[in-house]
Amino acid sequence: MPQWLKDIDIDTSTIIEYLTPAIIALVLLFVGWLVAKWVGHLAASAMRKARVEETLCRFAGKVIKTAILIFVCLSCLSLFGIEVTAFAAVLAAAGFAIGLAFQGSLGNLAAGVMLLIFRPFRVGDTVVVSGNRGTVFEIDIFVTTLDTPDKRRLIIPNGSIFGSTIENVSHHKTRRVAVGVGTDYAADLDQTRQVLLDAANSIENTLADPGASVVLSELGGSSVEWSVRVWVNAEDFWSVKDALTRAIKISLDEAKIEIPYPQMNVHLVNTPAAS
DSSP states (O other): OOHHHHTOOOOHHHHHHHHHHHHHHHHHHHHHHHHHHHHHHHHHHHHHHTTOOHHHHHHHHHHHHHHHHHHHHHHHHHHTTOOHHHHHHHHHHHHHHHHHHTHHHHHHHHHHHHHHHHOSSOTTOEEEETTEEEEEEEEOSSEEEEEOTTSOEEEEEHHHHHTSOEEETTSSSEEEEEEEEEEOTTSOHHHHHHHHHHHHHTOTTBOSSSOOEEEEEEEOSSSEEEEEEEEEEGGGHHHHHHHHHHHHHHHHHHTTOOOOOOOOOOOOOOOOOOO
């Protein structure tokens, strides 16, 4: 045995004093990691059975797993005589500072959780949110992704979505198509109503119940305003609206009922010239 090794004074009690907590800490970390993984998976599975959104299930599972691991690590530190309370205070202060720095992101996170819980819309729905219209491609914790009709991708922070009005266009299976049109004041009202109603009834892919209707909506400055309404299945909305608009124009032309341009009547009054 080398001389330098013989000169080392090995204190068995000291080795045991530090080695024992280290072994216990390693065992705790390993068991804690297994428990954290199992509990996180169990929580995510329970949320899936409750039909919670998949993104929120995964996020909740990760949060629970991370929280358990942090608790286990703090417990291991106490085995070496480290003051956990002081360390926890430092973590709390750091967490507060980080929260202030990322308050916008945390707001988006909270809004994302609310969107995933209450589900005002789902993937594939057509919505109008924050002044933008599109089909929902993905709902994430921080942002929601939309695809517009002209194939633009919009990534919108969840905070701006949940804090404003949400219009779910495709929520109902049926929709009402309403086309407004103005006719000349000289046209007979009953005849005009019948012409518009016949035009509405000539359109295919409309629903019989409720049936087509024609409403006299307003006496405008230049024309009598009508609203022609039919009900359709949601997927037929745009095609029926196009066909109905075309049928109204053709029917009014055939009946010799004019669609007047906006106009203004100016009356000139002759006044005697000043003497």
